[in-house]
Amino acid sequence: MTSAEDFDRWYADRVESPVADELVSRMLGLPPDLQSTSLLTGTGLDEVVAALNLREGQVLLDLACGRGGYGLEIVRRTGCRLIGVDFSAVAIDQARHRATELAIEAEFQVGGLTDIGLPAASADALMIIDAFQFAKPKLDALAECRRVLRPGGRLVITTWEALDAADERLPLSMRQVDLAQQLPAAGFADVEVTSKPEWRVIEKAFWQQSLAVDAGDDPAMQSMQAEARRVLEAFDLRRRVLATATAPLQ
Numbered sequence: 001m002t003s004a005e006d007f008d009r010w011y012a013d014r015v016e017s018p019v020a021d022e023l024v025s026r027m028l029g030l031p032p033d034l035q036s037t038s039l040l041t042g043t044g045l046d047e048v049v050a051a052l053n054l055r056e057g058q059v060l061l062d063l064a065c066g067r068g069g070y071g072l073e074i075v076r077r078t079g080c081r082l083i084g085v086d087f088s089a090v091a092i093d094q095a096r097h098r099a100t101e102l103a104i105e106a107e108f109q110v111g112g113l114t115d116i117g118l119p120a121a122s123a124d125a126l127m128i129i130d131a132f133q134f135a136k137p138k139l140d141a142l143a144e145c146r147r148v149l150r151p152g153g154r155l156v157i158t159t160w161e162a163l164d165a166a167d168e169r170l171p172l173s174m175r176q177v178d179l180a181q182q183l184p185a186a187g188f189a190d191v192e193v194t195s196k197p198e199w200r201v202i203e204k205a206f207w208q209q210s211l212a213v214d215a216g217d218d219p220a221m222q223s224m225q226a227e228a229r230r231v232l233e234a235f236d237l238r239r240r241v242l243a244t245a246t247a248p249l250q
């Protein structure tokens with residue numbers, strides 16, 4: 001699944017599936033109102049918030065935001081201003097709707113990982129939660145992040161990296177993630193890439209649990225189970241990473 005149209009369908013199916021949302025929320029230990037379409041856990045979110053280092057009124061760009069769940073939660077915690085960007089127009093509609101339901105002020109717009117559509121230096125902090133693996137080419141996406149971040153702004157990425165980039169059992173796009181090398185190459189400073197085995201324990205339990213649910217004719221659960229089979233087959237070939245960096249001062 002790589003195109004905006006694929007994700008549009010995926011998000012449209014998800015609306016009809018309270019079962020999928022309940023499972024994600026419970027297994028990842030998320031706050032009750034947070035609509036995730038990723039695998040960032042509740043404690044992982046705490047680490048992301050700390051790394052973003054946001055002050056009230058500062059602008060957070062949630063890139064590849066999906067339904068906007070994590071960004072909206074961070075507005076609640078920090079009082080930041082949120083701009084969410086995703087290439088799925090359906091996800092962006094759902095994010096706007098969710099912000100209205102939660103009475104949280106936020107902007108959401110369609111844009112891509114390599115063409116965000118915002119002016120230079122317009123964000124104080126930027127996060128990409130579980131979507132950097134989709135970026136093509138990776139260095140173009142990081143250059144675009146650097147462009148929209150103000151000098152000194154914080155970048156936080158959660159994603160997966162292959163243990164062996166030559167292992168064709170993993171998708172090429174994931175094998176091309178190497179943030180310890182790519183973030184400095186894109187000009188970022190203070191680069192730290194940390195392995196998160198504790199997030200993986202929860203991720204594995206989540207995929208296993210998803211296979212125990214009766215999917216019936218729920219397309220979101222069927223798609224989750226197909227993904228669970230693919231992921232569990234190659235589970236030990238990748239590692240989970242949290243990457244943090246700072247946009248250079250000039």
Ligand SMILES: C[S@@+](CC[C@H](N)C(=O)[O-])C[C@H]1O[C@@H](n2cnc3c(N)ncnc32)[C@H](O)[C@@H]1O
Nearest residue numbers: 007037038064065066087088112113129131134
């Ligand atoms: C696993 S979901 C994560 C969504 C959200 N960050 C979250 O954590 O709930 C991946 C997201 O990446 C978006 N995406 C994938 N490729 C993209 C691209 N090239 N440009 C913008 N968004 C993209 C998808 O539409 C999807 O919303």
